[in-house]
Amino acid sequence: MMKLGVCYYPEHWPTAMWATDAAEMKSIGLSLVRIGEFAWSRLEPKEGTFDFSWLDEVIEILYGAGLQFILGTPSATPPRWMLDKFPDLLAWDEGGRPREFGSRRHYCHSHEAYMHVAAEMAERLAKRYGNHPALYAWQTDNEYGCHDTVRSYSPLATIAFQNWLSNKYKTITELNQRWGNVFWSMEYDSFDQIGLPNLTVTEPNPSHKLDFYRFCSDQVVVWNQAQIAAIRPHTDKPIFHNYMGRITEFDHFKLGEDMEIATWDTYPLGFLEDRSDRDESFRHKYQYTGDPDFQAFHHDLYRAVGKGRWGIMEQQPGPVNWAPYNPAPARGMVRVWTLEAMAHGAEFVAYFRWRQLPFAQEQMHSALKRPDNRPSEVLDEIRLLNEDLKKYSSSENHKAQVGLIFDYESQWAWEVQPQGQDFDYFRLVYDFYCGLRQLGLDVDILPPDGQSVDNYAVVLVPGLFSLNDQLMEALSSFTGELLLGPRTNIKTKDFHIHPDSVSQLMQIDLKLDQVETLRPTETRNVEGIGTFHSWIESLQVNGESVPPLLYKNDRTYLGGWPDKETMISVLRNCAERAGIAIEDQEDGVRLRNGFVVGYGEASFELSK
Amino acid sequence: MMKLGVCYYPEHWPTAMWATDAAEMKSIGLSLVRIGEFAWSRLEPKEGTFDFSWLDEVIEILYGAGLQFILGTPSATPPRWMLDKFPDLLAWDEGGRPREFGSRRHYCHSHEAYMHVAAEMAERLAKRYGNHPALYAWQTDNEYGCHDTVRSYSPLATIAFQNWLSNKYKTITELNQRWGNVFWSMEYDSFDQIGLPNLTVTEPNPSHKLDFYRFCSDQVVVWNQAQIAAIRPHTDKPIFHNYMGRITEFDHFKLGEDMEIATWDTYPLGFLEDRSDRDESFRHKYQYTGDPDFQAFHHDLYRAVGKGRWGIMEQQPGPVNWAPYNPAPARGMVRVWTLEAMAHGAEFVAYFRWRQLPFAQEQMHSALKRPDNRPSEVLDEIRLLNEDLKKYSSSENHKAQVGLIFDYESQWAWEVQPQGQDFDYFRLVYDFYCGLRQLGLDVDILPPDGQSVDNYAVVLVPGLFSLNDQLMEALSSFTGELLLGPRTNIKTKDFHIHPDSVSQLMQIDLKLDQVETLRPTETRNVEGIGTFHSWIESLQVNGESVPPLLYKNDRTYLGGWPDKETMISVLRNCAERAGIAIEDQEDGVRLRNGFVVGYGEASFELSK
């Protein structure tokens, strides 16, 4: 049965409240409590002076109340004294300025010494609590990438990037050649001449920029591995990180390889307000429920990152404080969101946070309890959920028939070179996802490693900038319906134009002649196919111009970004060819694993 | 009788013109002439080399012509040599860059040495001219806060802020506790670790930021006091500063405590273009007259700042040069603006400036005379005003029946934490003010000290972030109609959520459960009350949810930002309960102290 949990910050509250808090958590049906992340200044108030006594006490109280705990490492918030120890700790922004102390995530991932200090703290925690009977799992750090913290333009990052390049290319000649630095006389004489690709006169070399983005992602992976290496020897509990919505600057699949579970922090109303491309009418319609596909997309994405195991570490319980505008969820919507996670196979859902804090940055973020300890109205929904979860559960082994490949590197590639200003890889993939959901289809999101494509009747690959060898091989031998989307494999890994793009996969002599990008207000109608916007390819087959939708056996190539209607038509056709059952969905209603999820009316219904 | 005056820069013109200028000023009915501010490079061309001879001559000419003069201290424009003396003189912007020499206001309020040098210059002027028979008043500096100059992020400001904090909190433990720095491990070990709240990774602690804003305001007050202390011993004439429209970064009430009069610089068309939240249709309608309430609001505000005594130091006479677009006022409008000031009790109105300057930054700013010394057409209006002012005058002791509290600190608090992106305290208070004016009511604006509330039949307190003890006491014992607006007293002084907000004042068990903020395109209808936008509170009374408009005896609580119609309805109800006579106003017509002021047709009519 899916567990319910909560995020708790005992260090913010009087000791006297801890026991009653724990008892009340238990009484309303919660079983998991996350603690510890952000608490560094209380665990090590001065360098070398540690105090775990309060944490010991909290853990015993939780344990005594029959609760399990998730322990977070506090590395997202090095205390102020860490800056005295490491004056170069801070990340630098793209404009070349240090990002100062005074909030959180104020460290550069290329600061190795701090990475080690943070790992030592993780090790201390692991040694002390790694075998505690109430320990449920570990969380490393908090929300990598939040507040734009993956890409640092600091002097330390510059040196680390030069080393990364030296490891990759071995010789500067090799780098010059593969970046194409003969263009504009950009050739380097040595690795230590290479700067970061910010503040250049006009755009830097795309190969340069993409390598920097790869490096930045790798630095997060290395950073995280340091903590895992410190924790693992001292515990047999799973380790995870809590990801965020639509953070794409690091490769979650790579990070996820080192951990047993994936979790994410979901704030449906905050995301609709702050991280959505939706238009005004859509935002109006769903302002109190959230985008009906956005949560599901991330559930499916992070299930893949977690190799099947995932949970929600932070679930929005009411209005948040950080979006431009912050309405309250519709009554019952927290329950719907929770059950939707269950339908997507979540192992647990934890609410953020136990009690609204009356001070500091997040004081306007709602919680399960008011600042004065009165219950918030969402507690009623949690009580109902206890009953719900006894009745329903999602088969853990449920597998969709449609696989959709998501590739972080492609996001970076098209950020580097959008060609049309508003081209965004996430949005493109998300458009395909929403189209599939409109047809009532379950979707599994797949990493770009090709390993699992054979499990699916249909596989979609939109906008993947450069297919790696394994994926190419897997797709080549794939026997289901394959839909290759616009812009797929049009580049080599080195960011050169690919001489052949998808000819091999399509098994025809397909040439991409040229590409057009259109202003957001323009569309292009192609007779017999439908309407495109944003991106349209001019294609040749055997030397003849052909329209941008090609079928060959069980393979489809779509050479443009279709509007909604055309997208549905292409996907419907694809599903029908694959023999998959389609069930068109009404506005605001979505299916997952047989469960009906209602966003429009904020209702959760069951057809199982 | 209200006096008329003009701003004059003799240093810009040949000596030969001074006498004819003075004679002409007198002949058209002007009696006051402001001089001297900005003239430092002519008063002290090199460090320690002073030249007051030209100023002596100007003053004698004005005196001889029967004019009085206002003398401004030139501290807003330290000459270039001052930067050689004080290389760290400049303020720094929020992005961490010095704000360079080459215009004006190029100093940091935390530069104590310059503050003393500026005070010494003021003292020199005071000693020389403080007892001159033609002296009317003193002006300190010029338009504090103009060009965003209150908040400096310089190294000197950092040190001064640390000292200010040390004085306020005494111990770092106290600061950590009251800021809630346990959150995100933001705890400091000493005051000298505390930076300014700019360039942080994500938002800084609101307590940190609000304290910085308080500090910045205090620095202006201290700065101004240095000049007052230098001038006062050598004169018995009043001292004032010339404030601007909608500058809220320093507490004008605190500054005003040290001075006898308040003045302000009013540019109705510039303000509508540059500092207004009005929509396009409103801007179209009033493009040649200005916003019918904006001037009145500031007249009433600065009358309070001047403890009843106030004047207009700079009145727009034609097109200005500094707004994004600069149309000319409708014919007759300068007269209307002048008489409106009289209706609000102004002691004098001075025009900016005598003659349009053909060079430098303000060459496109119109004046009473053209650059070639021809008269501008506004002189006709000034001649008419001489006749007007013989006929009309506003009772100095006129007191409105409605008091509206304005609190600068609340402006800063909601800048720090708007919760909804477009929430602005000034706009909220101004909305109430405009509603009252729509009902034909005179309004007195009141400082947040509670001292005078008992003089009013109705008192309004919208959006005041934290009621201080005196105000709480005054409002508690207030026996008139009290209207508490949205967001009032929801915080403690330390920027924590207030446990009780307005329960005590409303004499009911009122709880603020949660707050919602809405996108600008959204509204919320509440049955039986009306329509809200931007901000809506969820309230409980005795544990039951109640709609966001509550009455208890003679007290009203409005827990949201009403639209125009709902605002009028709430205010009408309030006024009727208080037994105040209401007179609904037509578009563009306003009443003040029995005078009818016409913005729509640019006419000034009298009903007295």
Added chain:
Amino acid sequence: MMKLGVCYYPEHWPTAMWATDAAEMKSIGLSLVRIGEFAWSRLEPKEGTFDFSWLDEVIEILYGAGLQFILGTPSATPPRWMLDKFPDLLAWDEGGRPREFGSRRHYCHSHEAYMHVAAEMAERLAKRYGNHPALYAWQTDNEYGCHDTVRSYSPLATIAFQNWLSNKYKTITELNQRWGNVFWSMEYDSFDQIGLPNLTVTEPNPSHKLDFYRFCSDQVVVWNQAQIAAIRPHTDKPIFHNYMGRITEFDHFKLGEDMEIATWDTYPLGFLEDRSDRDESFRHKYQYTGDPDFQAFHHDLYRAVGKGRWGIMEQQPGPVNWAPYNPAPARGMVRVWTLEAMAHGAEFVAYFRWRQLPFAQEQMHSALKRPDNRPSEVLDEIRLLNEDLKKYSSSENHKAQVGLIFDYESQWAWEVQPQGQDFDYFRLVYDFYCGLRQLGLDVDILPPDGQSVDNYAVVLVPGLFSLNDQLMEALSSFTGELLLGPRTNIKTKDFHIHPDSVSQLMQIDLKLDQVETLRPTETRNVEGIGTFHSWIESLQVNGESVPPLLYKNDRTYLGGWPDKETMISVLRNCAERAGIAIEDQEDGVRLRNGFVVGYGEASFELSK
């Protein structure tokens, strides 16, 4: 006969391809090939180590194939080692940050040592290839001003500016007086105190800013002269620079004085997308053809810069990579653009570039050949052009009857002081140009030196901020129809308000009383004249107010910015008075020298 050419980068391609490339160029009718610019890292891979062998080989191959070459100096792309030699090489942006290596144009025009090194490289090339029989012409550097590279705010620029000012004003007293630095006590004691006019607290002195803009333009001229001086002794071939569209930060007329031909780089779709003030409906209509007047305007402008001789060095052949959105030109449009250039008297049109490069920044820029060496579809158009050009040619001595003065300094002046936020000199002049073209009139654009005005029946002078003595004299004695536009001569050269503006020219006592600027959504109707927007002057003649359209003999003064209809009416009237034949043009059709150019239907027709 107009020649066709192409831009070629042999250093990007295997040596083995050079001969076949050359042969194919020849076979499709090209005769000119530009090479060399950007190739510094291959000509001097290390400081002092030169390699011209590959270039020798390329040139011999071209020569052998019967092609002529244009040789570009590579100074726009100093190699990375140049930064080790000159660590202060980089320009600084307006925000005070160095503009880093990693793309192109990464040098400050005030770096004299690099200027000399670049000139030495030019000299080396000139000595080696200056008398080669296949040499057609020289190109200096590449696209001065592209990527906002004229105005550098570096420490070197500061010193150079101080020297420039010292040369101009001789004494600091003179500068203070002519800048009007008494205003706001901005007086300087010495030239070395003067900073650049960026990052000031509020706007800097307009005289200061205009002088800085003049200085920046002069630095480009001096820079270019260094290369000309290095090349000239070693060659008898013409030298030119390739200008861009709507780059106005340097005075092209001054630069052009030193060279025999002018060329420019024309990207009609890129310009419509990126550098146009046109509204959405216009952009929609012409998205695949480009603005029907934009190319013509620059043809006429650069013909004047080239003193009659001009060419197109880079012609868009398909989608580009650098505009926000990049559609493909309509079929046939490259032919139309080419023939239009012919109609305007171009000596040659060269396409950018030979083959699309599969790597680096411009990999998505189309070319005559695809990256895999397949021909692009535009080759068909070039083949047709070979036939066209045998049939048609434009008389080289064709002279229009209408002259329109364009003055770069005026662009800078109104950037410094727009008075209405959207006032733009280029746009104003362009509006007049478009109006003339609407009436079917050929236009010659004229420099502001007055030398050739007598050749025209009508001369237009819109918005020229300050008439110099020669131009004033020429216009005073001009006997054709003279139309003076809004804002003309309202300033002196020193950026003071002109006491007399156009009275002398209009031969009436005309006074400019005041100016109004209007929001973009506002217009003003003046009875009997028409409708104005943006800018309206209040005028007096003999002390009486008059409407802003005055005729006196054969002179017209228009004191406002007319809307399209009013513009046409004023211009029609002007042309009729001059007795010039008018032929109203339909949408998208334009006349030039008897040729009909069709943008609407992308057709090129001939009436000759």
